[in-house]
Amino acid sequence: MSEISKAPPPELFTLTTDQWTKPFWEAAAAHRLVAPKCGCCSTFRMPPTPFCPNCLSQALEWPELSGHGVLYSYTIVARAIIPEMAAHLPYVPALVELPDAGGVRLITNIVGAPLDALEIGCPVEVVWDDRPDGVSIPCFRLVRTD
Numbered sequence: 642m643s644e645i646s647k648a649p650p651p652e653l654f655t656l657t658t659d660q661w662t663k664p665f666w667e668a669a670a671a672h673r674l675v676a677p678k679c680g681c682c683s684t685f686r687m688p689p690t691p692f693c694p695n696c697l698s699q700a701l702e703w704p705e706l707s708g709h710g711v712l713y714s715y716t717i718v719a720r721a722i723i724p725e726m727a728a729h730l731p732y733v734p735a736l737v738e739l740p741d742a743g744g745v746r747l748i749t750n751i752v753g754a755p756l757d758a759l760e761i762g763c764p765v766e767v768v769w770d771d772r773p774d775g776v777s778i779p780c781f782r783l784v785r786t787d
């Protein structure tokens with residue numbers, strides 16, 4: 642049986658926001674996955690940036706997404722680089738493409754997945770990792786297709 646992917650430990654993570662990322666994390670706290678979209682030309686951008694790379698506008702909208710994506714890339718971390726990570730192995734940092742946000746990619750973790758089931762291009766859906774400090778992290782799990 643394949644090992645199951647886990648999430649990194651919450652005590653190693655401290656969220657810091659700014660005016661460009663705060664709306665993302667406020668929506669995440671309510672378990673809503675959103676992506677920044679230019680208020681002028683409708684180009685999505687991830688991560689949020691002060692200026693649209695297409696038209697240089699600073700206007701932003703934050704439409705809610707379906708939470709469905711496609712596994713674009715991943716790696717399996719099987720060795721603890723610090724002792725605090727040992728109980729959280731293996732974990733799977735990943736890039737998930739979000740088709741309903743113009744194909745932007747979110748850096749995330751794949752959780753609850755048998756490692757031998759991971760495959761580039763497989764469908765994934767958001768799940769929320771609710772941390773003790775009130776922060777909710779969007780992670781993704783494999784979507785069963787059977």
Ligand SMILES: [Zn+2]
Pocket residue numbers: 679680681682683684693694695696697698
């Ligand atoms: Zn724009």
